[in-house]
Structure formats: structure tokens, C-alpha cells
Amino acid sequence: MKKVMINGKNYKLISHYQDDNELRNSFNLLTQQTYNFDFENWYKSGFWKENCILYSLIDNDKMVSHITVSVIDFIVLEEKKRFVQFGTVMTDEQYRKQGLSRVLMEVVLEEWKDKCDMFYLFANDSVLDFYPKFGFVPVDEYQTSTQISEIESPYSVRKMDIDNVSDLNLLYDTAKNAEAQFALSMQNNAGQVMFYCNYFELFSFKDNLFYIQDLNAIAVADCEENTLILYDILVTEKIEIEDVLNALATEQTKSAILKFMPINSANYEVTLFKEEDSTLMVMGDKDELLKNNKLMFPMLSHT
Structure with missing residues (x-):
């Protein structure tokens, strides 16, 4: 846990906390409010593994912004690659447009930039203009x-x-x-x-x-x-x-x-292939791999 200042206000940055019942419940609450589901049954099943990592911002005792990082190994054209996928990107409605997601994104990109071969995500139509600010570009799937x-x-x-x-x-x-x-x-x-x-x-x-x-x-x-x-x-x-x-x-x-x-x-x-309200985006310097080979991420690999 560390403190970060955003627009003159202090927040707590936390990660790797899924085994903390109170923090996980706060994460599930924010997920329910934003996406109408949560991860509690998956956690209790024992199938939540260490490659699914939570990064969140806390204001006092309230979780207000979040990104999930999934570290996934792939075999791509018979070569092993490690990709980092972002999912459940969300901010409490009262805290939006204050730069919280931007700070979380910058933290994660800095932490994982030398530990993976590519960053990618599936963006909803409403946020397609957000991710290009970090160098993400849309890529077709086939x-x-x-x-x-x-x-x-x-x-x-x-x-x-x-x-x-x-x-x-x-x-x-x-x-x-x-x-x-x-x-x-x-x-x-x-x-x-x-x-x-x-x-x-x-x-x-x-x-x-x-x-x-x-x-x-x-x-x-x-x-x-x-x-x-x-x-x-x-x-x-x-x-x-x-x-x-x-x-x-x-x-x-x-x-x-x-x-x-x-x-x-x-x-x-x-x-x-174009899925409704979902666009594959990757870091701009890695898009040629997908563009040149007409690839598709299997559905069960999405987060």
C-alpha cells in the first residue's frame, strides 16, 4: 500500500489483495455497481490464481477506482509469449473524470513494461478515446x-x-x-x-x-x-x-x-470478426503481430 496524490487529494494505492476479505468485498461491490456481476463465487471456488492481480485506489475506506491485470502466457505462431491484459477497468460514478483511471493505468504500465511481450485489452465503445492516450491502437480480429x-x-x-x-x-x-x-x-x-x-x-x-x-x-x-x-x-x-x-x-x-x-x-x-461493444486494442508498437497474421484471441482468454 502506498499513497498517491491526484489533483491535490491523497489516495491509497493497493494491489494483490484478493485474500483480504474486506478489500475483496469492496472490489466486488464496485464491480457489481459498474458491471452487474462480481468475482466472489470464483474466488471461493479456489480457481482464482496468482496471475489475476487487482490494482485499486482507496479514498478513506472507499474503493473508488480499479484495474485488473491478467498475466497470460500464450503460444503465438508456435512461440511462447507473455501478455498482460487489462480488465474490469472502472471508477465509482462520483469520482469519474478526475484522472484516477489514468493514474492506475500509468502505474500498471510502468510495473509490467519490462515483464511482458504485449499489453492488450477489450474496450467498450464508450471508452475508445481513452486508451489511445497511453499508446493503444485498435486491431481487427478474424x-x-x-x-x-x-x-x-x-x-x-x-x-x-x-x-x-x-x-x-x-x-x-x-x-x-x-x-x-x-x-x-x-x-x-x-x-x-x-x-x-x-x-x-x-x-x-x-x-x-x-x-x-x-x-x-x-x-x-x-x-x-x-x-x-x-x-x-x-x-x-x-x-x-x-x-x-x-x-x-x-x-x-x-x-x-x-x-x-x-x-x-x-x-x-x-x-x-467484430464483437458488439468490444474492440481489441494493443500497445501501438505490437499491433503488427496481429495485423499481419489475422489472429483472434480465444473467447475464454478474455477478461
């Missing part, structure tokens, strides 16, 4: 799609039930030891996978988990009419994406959309 031929799959698939402890453990263990399958694959971040698959209040992939026993793979997938949507593949060794698509496809499936970029995308149609 998704792939393919037609599905009518074939008879040799693979056995079952829907997972992570209210069952054996399936819960299977999901965690598989995510923890997952092998990179995509051109940009998250590594060693099983805690965040668990967050999206069971502990996020706004939406969850809990009902979208399928275990393909013959491949020892977990697919995160959904179906819209006759289109299969594949969000992620969790498996401990390299497999063919086509095998996963064939396993999940039904007689009604005519096409598939992949919410990631395959290592070899030659057999897929590559199209621009």
Missing part, C-alpha cells in the same frame, strides 16, 4: 468458417456436467495441461477457463462443454440453427480440428464457425 459434409462420425461424445465433481476435475485438469491447438492459444490459465465455464454471472459456457472420449478432448461449442459454433478445444496433445468438428456435427449441421484461428487456415474461410 474468425474462420467451413462447410460441413454429411459424414458418419466414429467418435463418442457426451455433454459434461460440471456440477459433478469428476467432470469438474476433468475440465480443470485438461485446461491446466492443454496443448496449444491454434495460431494463438492460451496456456497455463485453467483458472480463467473455470471462471467462464461456471462462475461468471452474466453468461456461462457451463452448458456448452462436450467430452469427446476417443480424442480425450473437451470442446466448448454451441449450435445456432444448422451452424456449429466452436469456441475452444481443450486437449493435452495435438489433434486435428476437423476431427472435433466431425465429432460434434449432427445430421442438421451444414457449417461451422471457429472462434479462433487454426494454425493452418488454408482450408477455412477467413473473415473479419
Whole structure:
């Protein structure tokens, strides 16, 4: 904890405090007020890991501004990279437009600038003019799609039930030891996978988990009419994406959309992807990596 002065007023800067019940409750309260969810169930589950770091400003005993830092390892085009992602950037309504988020951003950038390969975030439309002040620029993401031929799959698939402890453990263990399958694959971040698959209040992939026993793979997938949507593949060794698509496809499936970029995308149609009210932004000197290779961050890696 240290003191910082902003516009002539002293605030306390705190970080790494998630195990402090009182401070964590204050963080959850601010998150609820700003985004209508909190992280308490995820924390109590034990899946909140040390790579998710909280940075906040306190006025007297009130938490008034915050940034979450997620330190995430990726395999990018078969090279290991460490990226820092910013999330839950927020300021109490009564303290906005006073420079608090700017100070927090400067603190985090200074602390992590020599410890990572890239800073990035997903910005809401309302703050797209804020992050360029720190050198962030918007970058396009791309998704792939393919037609599905009518074939008879040799693979056995079952829907997972992570209210069952054996399936819960299977999901965690598989995510923890997952092998990179995509051109940009998250590594060693099983805690965040668990967050999206069971502990996020706004939406969850809990009902979208399928275990393909013959491949020892977990697919995160959904179906819209006759289109299969594949969000992620969790498996401990390299497999063919086509095998996963064939396993999940039904007689009604005519096409598939992949919410990631395959290592070899030659057999897929590559199209621009734009999520509503969300824009990927990276530090300006790192944007060429994404621009030149038409990459996409898997959905379960977002914060």
C-alpha cells in the first residue's frame, strides 16, 4: 500500500489483495455497481490464481477506482509469449473524470513494461478515446468458417456436467495441461477457463462443454440453427480440428464457425470478426503481430 496524490487529494494505492476479505468485498461491490456481476463465487471456488492481480485506489475506506491485470502466457505462431491484459477497468460514478483511471493505468504500465511481450485489452465503445492516450491502437480480429459434409462420425461424445465433481476435475485438469491447438492459444490459465465455464454471472459456457472420449478432448461449442459454433478445444496433445468438428456435427449441421484461428487456415474461410461493444486494442508498437497474421484471441482468454 502506498499513497498517491491526484489533483491535490491523497489516495491509497493497493494491489494483490484478493485474500483480504474486506478489500475483496469492496472490489466486488464496485464491480457489481459498474458491471452487474462480481468475482466472489470464483474466488471461493479456489480457481482464482496468482496471475489475476487487482490494482485499486482507496479514498478513506472507499474503493473508488480499479484495474485488473491478467498475466497470460500464450503460444503465438508456435512461440511462447507473455501478455498482460487489462480488465474490469472502472471508477465509482462520483469520482469519474478526475484522472484516477489514468493514474492506475500509468502505474500498471510502468510495473509490467519490462515483464511482458504485449499489453492488450477489450474496450467498450464508450471508452475508445481513452486508451489511445497511453499508446493503444485498435486491431481487427478474424474468425474462420467451413462447410460441413454429411459424414458418419466414429467418435463418442457426451455433454459434461460440471456440477459433478469428476467432470469438474476433468475440465480443470485438461485446461491446466492443454496443448496449444491454434495460431494463438492460451496456456497455463485453467483458472480463467473455470471462471467462464461456471462462475461468471452474466453468461456461462457451463452448458456448452462436450467430452469427446476417443480424442480425450473437451470442446466448448454451441449450435445456432444448422451452424456449429466452436469456441475452444481443450486437449493435452495435438489433434486435428476437423476431427472435433466431425465429432460434434449432427445430421442438421451444414457449417461451422471457429472462434479462433487454426494454425493452418488454408482450408477455412477467413473473415473479419467484430464483437458488439468490444474492440481489441494493443500497445501501438505490437499491433503488427496481429495485423499481419489475422489472429483472434480465444473467447475464454478474455477478461
